[in-house]
Amino acid sequence: MRRAILRLVPRLASLAALLALAACNGGGGQEMVFGTSITATPMGTTSSGSSTSTSTTSAESSTSTSADISSSSASSTGTSGAIPDLGLIPDGGDGPPPGCKGKVDFLFTISSHPTMEIKQARLKASFPGFMATLESEFADFDYHILSSNTSGLWGYPSCVGCQDVCAELPEYPCGTSPEPCDSIRGAGVTYPIGKHASNQRCELASGLRYITAGQPMIEDAFTCIASMGTNGADGVAETTVLALADDLDAPGACNEGFLREDALLVVVAIQDTYDQGSQGTAEDWRDALVEAKGGDADAVVLLVISTDKDEPQGLCGYHPGTEHELRTWTELMQPNALFGSICAEGYDDYFATVAKMIKSQCDVFVPQ
Structure with missing residues (x-):
């Protein structure tokens, strides 16, 4: 307008x-x-x-x-003061929008439900191609990539007193001291713990709780922060809202500097169950995304990968009767949103579609 x-x-x-x-x-x-x-x-x-x-x-x-x-x-020809034929009045316009100029903030919210191991593997396998596509689209691809803490927990009581490793979780080292933000839900994860998790401090060149442009071996870095494990934490929608809240993005807070006013926001939420544990409604989650970008819904692209059991032709089977708030959330964010079945054999096609959305929205982006 x-x-x-x-x-x-x-x-x-x-x-x-x-x-x-x-x-x-x-x-x-x-x-x-x-x-x-x-x-x-x-x-x-x-x-x-x-x-x-x-x-x-x-x-x-x-x-x-x-x-x-x-x-x-x-x-009026020959009449003094005749109005000349000016033809069509030119449209001065205001020039093309500034665009996001390759600046994109990616927020990944990944469930660590006990059944998520293979789904996390599919997500990580899709990442390299996704990034390669975006790098080919933007001459100056300037990214932030944050994987938010869905559990708000860190450490295991069973590790108390261990000298080297925990017998129950041999891949997890005991005696490691947590950082202040490690146990805050919504904060960027740099030390995913639990069964099938990274169980190590991820090496992020930024020194922050998210990956920034220029990260060496970016695929390894993403694999580390995205390997959330299977310790049972769901609620990806609520975690997304928390990750974008001022409390975590303010100066000195855990996610300081992640959200940039002149960057497009891309949210990827992946959970293989109905999100019945998140506080709020799909409308609340929609509003939180839009508010994070100054009220501009076109500055947000959303990808939700979840169960499609609510669909008669769903890849996960069909079990009607349960309201799928994650699907509703996606529909509310249309046309800049995509819902994908978590039971697909791979997620490359979903990310290819989202890459096109990102390019399209970046071209018309107007920083608030």
Whole structure:
């Protein structure tokens, strides 16, 4: 709407000038007929419930305007003060939007439910191709990648008193001291723990709790922060909301600097169960994403990979009767959102589609 209004300013100024000329003519029997039709209509409701309006000038109306002016001018030939034929009034416009210029903030919220081992493996396998596609699209690909803590827990009571390793979890070293943000839900994960987890401090060159552009061996770094294990934590929607809240993104907080005003936000939430444990509703989760980007729903792209048992043709089987809030969340974020079945053999196609969404939205992105 803002860009459309700006484009109208020079047009209206030109019309005003023509009216002024007509007035100076004292009328002279000439009649100016302006057929310009400007219609502002709300676009289909997006995730924020807000709408974008478009202003259009029909070609037919413009042609009519030009013909009327030309006719008026012709009837005044040889008359002092005749209005010249100006033709179509140029649209000054305000130039193309600035775009995100390759700046993208990726937030991954990954369930560590006991059945998530193979799904996490599929996610990690899709990552290299996804990043390669985006690098080919953006000359200056400037990314932040954060994997949020879904459990809010760190450590195991059974490790107390261990000297070397825990007998029950031989891959997890005892005696490691947690950092302050390790046990905060929604904070970036740098030491995933548990069965099938990384169980080590991930080496992030940024020194922050998320990966930044220029990270050496980025695939290894992502594999480390995305290997959440299977310690039973769900609630990816609520964790997403927490990760984007001011409490965690403020200066000095765990996720400080992750969200950038001039970057597109891409959220990937993956959970193989219905998200019945998250606080709030799909509308609340939608609002949180939009609020994180200053009220601009078009500055967010959402990918949800979850069970599709609510669909008759679902890959996970069909078990009707349960409301799927994660699917509703995705639908509320349309058209910049995609829902994928977690039971697919691979997630490459989902990420390829999302890569196209990111490129498209980045091109029209206007920082708030």
